[in-house]
Amino acid sequence: xxxxxxxxxxxxxxxxxxxxxxxxxxxxxxxxxxxxxxxxxxxxxxxxxxxxxxxxxxxxxxxxxxxxxxxxxxxxxxxxxxxxxxxxxxxxxxxxxxxxxxxxxxxxxxxxxxxxxxxxxxxxxxxxxxxxxxxxxxxxxxxxxxxxxxxxxxxxxxxxxxxxxxxxxxxxxxxxxxxxxxxxxxxxxxxxxxxxxxxxxxxxxxxxxxxxxxxxxxxxxxxxxxxxxxxxxxxxxxxxxxxxxxxxxxxxxxxxxxxxxxxxxxxxxxxxxxxxxxxxxxxxxxxxxxxxxxxxxxxxxxxxxxxxxxxxxxxxxxxxxxxxxxxxxxxx
Amino acid sequence: xxxxxxxxxxxxxxxxxxxxxxxxxxxxxxxxxxxxxxxxxxxxxxxxxxxxxxxxxxxxxxxxxxxxxxxxxxxxxxxxxxxxxxxxxxxxxxxxxxxxxxxxxxxxxxxxxxxxxxxxxxxxxxxxxxxxxxxxxxxxxxxxxxxxxxxxxxxxxxxxxxxxxxxxxxxxxxxxxxxxxxxxxxxxxxxxxxxxxxxxxxxxxxxxxxxxxxxxxxxxxxxxxxxxxxxxxxxxxxxxxxxxxxxxxxxxxxxxxxxxxxxxxxxxx
Ligand SMILES: Cc1cc2nc3c(=O)[nH]c(=O)nc-3n(C[C@H](O)[C@H](O)[C@H](O)COP(=O)(O)OP(=O)(O)OC[C@H]3O[C@@H](n4cnc5c(N)ncnc54)[C@H](O)[C@@H]3O)c2cc1C
Ligand SMILES: Nc1ncnc2c1ncn2[C@@H]1O[C@H](COP(=O)(O)O)[C@@H](O)[C@H]1O
Numbered sequence: 001x002x003x004x005x006x007x008x009x010x011x012x013x014x015x016x017x018x019x020x021x022x023x024x025x026x027x028x029x030x031x032x033x034x035x036x037x038x039x040x041x042x043x044x045x046x047x048x049x050x051x052x053x054x055x056x057x058x059x060x061x062x063x064x065x066x067x068x069x070x071x072x073x074x075x076x077x078x079x080x081x082x083x084x085x086x087x088x089x090x091x092x093x094x095x096x097x098x099x100x101x102x103x104x105x106x107x108x109x110x111x112x113x114x115x116x117x118x119x120x121x122x123x124x125x126x127x128x129x130x131x132x133x134x135x136x137x138x139x140x141x142x143x144x145x146x147x148x149x150x151x152x153x154x155x156x157x158x159x160x161x162x163x164x165x166x167x168x169x170x171x172x173x174x175x176x177x178x179x180x181x182x183x184x185x186x187x188x189x190x191x192x193x194x195x196x197x198x199x200x201x202x203x204x205x206x207x208x209x210x211x212x213x214x215x216x217x218x219x220x221x222x223x224x225x226x227x228x229x230x231x232x233x234x235x236x237x238x239x240x241x242x243x244x245x246x247x248x249x250x251x252x253x254x255x256x257x258x259x260x261x262x263x264x265x266x267x268x269x270x271x272x273x274x275x276x277x278x279x280x281x282x283x284x285x286x287x288x289x290x291x292x293x294x295x296x297x298x299x300x301x302x303x304x305x306x307x308x309x310x311x312x313x314x315x316x317x318x319x320x321x322x323x324x325x326x327x328x329x330x331x332x
Numbered sequence: 333x334x335x336x337x338x339x340x341x342x343x344x345x346x347x348x349x350x351x352x353x354x355x356x357x358x359x360x361x362x363x364x365x366x367x368x369x370x371x372x373x374x375x376x377x378x379x380x381x382x383x384x385x386x387x388x389x390x391x392x393x394x395x396x397x398x399x400x401x402x403x404x405x406x407x408x409x410x411x412x413x414x415x416x417x418x419x420x421x422x423x424x425x426x427x428x429x430x431x432x433x434x435x436x437x438x439x440x441x442x443x444x445x446x447x448x449x450x451x452x453x454x455x456x457x458x459x460x461x462x463x464x465x466x467x468x469x470x471x472x473x474x475x476x477x478x479x480x481x482x483x484x485x486x487x488x489x490x491x492x493x494x495x496x497x498x499x500x501x502x503x504x505x506x507x508x509x510x511x512x513x514x515x516x517x518x519x520x521x522x523x524x525x526x527x528x529x530x531x532x533x534x535x536x537x538x539x540x541x542x543x544x545x546x547x548x549x550x551x552x553x554x555x556x557x558x559x560x561x562x563x564x565x566x567x568x569x570x571x572x573x574x575x576x577x578x579x580x581x582x583x584x585x586x587x588x589x590x591x592x593x594x595x596x597x598x599x600x601x
Contacts, residue, residue, distance in 0.1 A: 073503050077480070101503050105483050108435075108468040112475035117436065117561035120466050135565070140464050141363060142347055144354045147464075148566040192480040193512035196498075200506040213601070237601055245522070255523050256505060261465065262521070264504060270600045280351065281462075291600055293591070302351055305572050309579060309598075311591050317584035318591070325592035326601060 001030040002093035002127050002134070005156070007083060008038040008052050008060075009072060009102055015040075015051035017210070018098045020168030023055045025161050026096060027169060029127040029134065034058035034176070037092070041082040043069040049179050056173040059180055061086060067186040070195050073101045077193070078186050080109045085184045087114065087156055094127075094134055095156040099265075103160050111158045118158040119149050123165045123287070134159060142261060143280035163209070164267035164288030201256055206240045208257065213239030214268045214289070216259055218282075219246035220275020220296065220315065227253050230274060233323050236330055242266065244276045260285035274315045278303025295319065334394040335453040335490055337384045338446055339419065340469070341377035341401050343411055346370065347462040354569065361567040362432070363463070373413050376458025380520040381414040382527035383488045384456050388418070391490070396420050398449060402441045404431040415538035416530035422543035423449055429548065434560040435464075439472035441558075444551035446477065452515055454497060459484055459519045467519075474517040482510050486523035490514070 004026040009016040019038065026036045037059040038052040045062045052060040063086065067078040083106065087095060095110070097103030099121045111118035124137040133151040136159055140147045151157040208214065215234040217227055227241065234241045242264070243257040259266055261281040267288030274295045276282060283306055286292065294307035295315050304310050311318055346369050353366040365371075373381075381399070388395040397419040401411055406424055415422055425445050433441075446455065455477075460467035474481030486507070487500035497516050501508045502523040512518075530538070548558070579594055581587030595601045 070508075073501070073508060101484075104467055105471065108466075108471040109475055109481070112436075112439070112468075112472040117434075118468065119562065120468065139570075140567075141345075141354065142462060142465065144351060144569065145356055145363065146566075146568055146570050147564055149562045150565050151562060154561070193482055193510050193516065195508060196511050197509040198506070199508070249522060249526075255502060262459065270595070281347070291598075293595065293600075295588075295591075304576055304578075306574060307576055308574065309577050309591065309594060311579050311584075311587045313584040313587055318588035321585035321588035322592050325589045329592060329596050329601065 001032060001035055004029055004036045004094045004096060005087070005090060005092035006036065006038045007095070007097045007103065007106070008040045008048065009098065009100065010040060010042045010045065010048045011072070013047045015048045015171070017168055018100060018163050019052070020055060020171050021163060021166045022096045022098055022161055023057065023169035024166040025125060026094075028125060029094060037061060037090075037177070039063060039083065039086055041068050041079045042071060051171065053175040053177055053179060054173055055169055055171050056176060058177045060177060061090075061180050061182045063182045063184055065184060065186055070198055071102075073198070076195070079106050080113060081186050082184045083110050084113050086182055089182070092156050095158045097158070097160050099160050099162050107158055107160045114156070116154040116156060116158060117151065118160065120160045121162050122159050123162050125159055125161070133157065139284060143284045163265040203256070205235070206238065208240045208242055208259070208264050208266055211240035211266065212269045213237040213272070214242050214259070214266050214270075215239055215272045215274070216242030216244065216276060217247055217253075217274045218244035218276030219250065221247065221252070224252040226315075229319060229323065233272070233326065236323070236326055239268065244282050273303055274319060276303055277301045278306055334396055335391065336396045336398065336451070337387065337454045337456060338449070338452040339377070339380050339384050339397060339399045339414060340442055340455065340457045341381065341399055341411070341414055342374045342458075342461045343371050343401060343403050343406055344374045344461055344463040346372045347375070356567050356569050358566070358568055361564050363567075371407055371410055373410060374458050374461045376460060376520060376522065378413070378417075378527040379522055379524045380456040380458050381417055381419060383485065383518075383520045383524055385418050385528065387488065387490050391492070398423060398452070400442065400445055400449065401425070402430060402438055402445070404428050412538045412541070413530065415541055416534040417528055418534055422541065423546065424543045425546045425548065425551070427547050429555060429558060432560070433558050434562065435466045435468035435472060436561050437558040438469050439476055441548060441551070441553060442469065443473055443476045444553055445546065446473070448551050453495070454490060454514055455479070455517045456488070457517065457519045459521045470517050470519045477517070479515055479517050480512045481517045482512050483519040484521045485518050486521060488518055488520065
């Protein structure tokens with residue numbers, strides 16, 4: 001069975017939900033949680049290290065360094081240097097990161113620095129005992145095709161996992177492993193790019209990534225105003241507002257609402273799309289949605305191949321009656 | 333000397349082609365080129381070109397923009413698009429041996445080409461290529477060339493006095509401003525805004541320009557440098573058709589009402 005090292009992510013002082021998904025992915029490779037470890041590279045791992053231990057893993061490596069401040073957005077050298085040092089010391093078989101701002105910026109650089117391959121955006125993975133290597137599945141061509149790759153004998157085998165693909169593993173177990181501090185030297189020459197300013201957009205209400213209901217609009221809405229109706233609908237349902245890239249590029253709604261391959265990955269119970277055609281690059285962001293509902297006037301739109309419920313017609317007529325009825329249901 | 337910017341662009345199948353035209357040859361593990369649908373320059377690479385042109389517009393002393401592309405064969409009207417937008421030179425590393433190379437090999441080839449064509453003050457790339465959706469090549473280039481790398485730019489400025497690069501990064505939940513030494517590798521995202529359309533004059537000028545054409549051997553590379561690191565075992569088109577329940581009504585409004593009731597019945601809302 002392989003030894004698996006996970007790059008954990010810290011969010012508001014806690015272990016981010018996506019890291020629990022990586023633990024679930026790791027447990028697909030090795031049945032034994034003791035073979036799994038989590039590395040936290042940040043400026044302050046207090047709190048998140050205990051969260052990581054409560055996932056039942058064998059070890060939690062804490063790499064704390066002032067240069068790792070703000071590393072979570074993956075823009076800089078420091079986390080690359082930190083993980084390369086840890087990987088060289090611990091020699092796991094597999095190194096897992098998530099396809100987040102952090103993972104997709106850091107993992108490829110770690111791979112190139114170590115001279116090993118990396119598999120991006122994987123939605124499935126398995127360990128092939130016969131060849132002693134990982135076999136992974138990933139969507140390519142925007143999701144139009146699936147590719148299955150087999151690693152060779154290289155170590156570590158670096159896999160980037162698509163968020164919202166795996167149900168997070170339990171994170172409230174009594175700790176069995178231990179916290180190990182790992183010291184790294186991060187030379188000054190590695191700070192040739194410096195953070196000047198970091199602005200976090202705090203939006204009221206539910207986070208898109210965590211919402212159980214998401215309502216999203218696309219180019220078919222024709223302008224910014226209809227998004228207010230969708231926001232109302234989202235609020236009534238206790239959900240969050242999303243959009244297609246076309247709507248964001250048109251300037252109708254901020255890009256932080258974009259769902260898809262190059263936007264956010266969501267995993268709600270219900271995903272309601274209005275005026276979205278369902279291009280594969282959009283669907284790449286909502287493969288975790290349990291039920292998709294589509295309103296679109298084109299019966300041949302791809303979204304109807306992905307949806308469970310649909311209405312073919314003009315949203316301008318459908319939506320007001322739909323919202324009104326939802327309100328009535330919620331009131332009763 | 334005026335600043336020199338390199339833009340790396342890839343020729344890819346048109347991602348906006350109808351899904352029904354997308355076909356895979358499973359035995360060859362290759363995507364079949366859809367007949368009659370010409371390839372395009374990868375969308376984000378046009379954003380990278382636009383970022384370079386905006387820097388050029390802002391520098392009275394001029395900026396030289398060199399476009400580089402690596403691939404098995406190019407369609408001239410397609411790959412010249414950055415020239416018609418206003419870039420100055422085009423370098424093509426073209427060879428049949430480059431047909432099935434992976435990101436590692438692409439990095440090897442691009443790095444060698446950039447060294448031969450350089451030095452550059454800035455290397456701009458797209459955030460990812462829409463064929464294999466890797467988002468590795470720019471990060472790999474930065475590693476191999478030993479340069480800083482700033483990803484997901486929505487704004488790129490080359491600061492005149494300090495010679496540094498100032499980048500606004502578009503992130504999932506906000507943005508960052510980063511200042512980097514130059515040279516640096518920067519990846520550009522669609523949040524930059526629409527790439528400009530080529531003008532008629534630009535198109536005429538591009539028609540007259542001849543690209544420099546190099547073979548891997550011209551930049552010191554042999555076949556061994558191009559072998560893929562992972563083996564592609566299978567390539568297939570996933571089955572997608574799901575069971576859909578279409579809600580009908582007397583008119584659109586009625587259908588909207590019935591949809592809400594149906595979702596209630598299914599305990600979804
Ligand atoms: C590399 C790459 C990455 C990408 N990443 C993303 C991503 O992260 N997210 C994303 O969303 N896209 C992404 N895209 C873009 C994607 O390919 C599509 O272009 C985009 O999703 C289309 O958005 P849309 O469905 O809103 O617009 P369209 O495809 O134009 O669809 C609009 C729909 O609205 C319907 N409509 C119009 N009027 C009405 C009406 N009155 N009533 C009802 N329906 C109506 C139409 O029938 C149509 O189906 C990416 C593309 C590439 C190449
Ligand atoms: N064959 C290529 N030729 C030139 N540039 C490339 C090539 N492949 C990738 N790039 C650049 O690297 C970026 C990311 O590509 P990728 O890593 O393949 O997703 C692209 O947007 C291009 O800017």
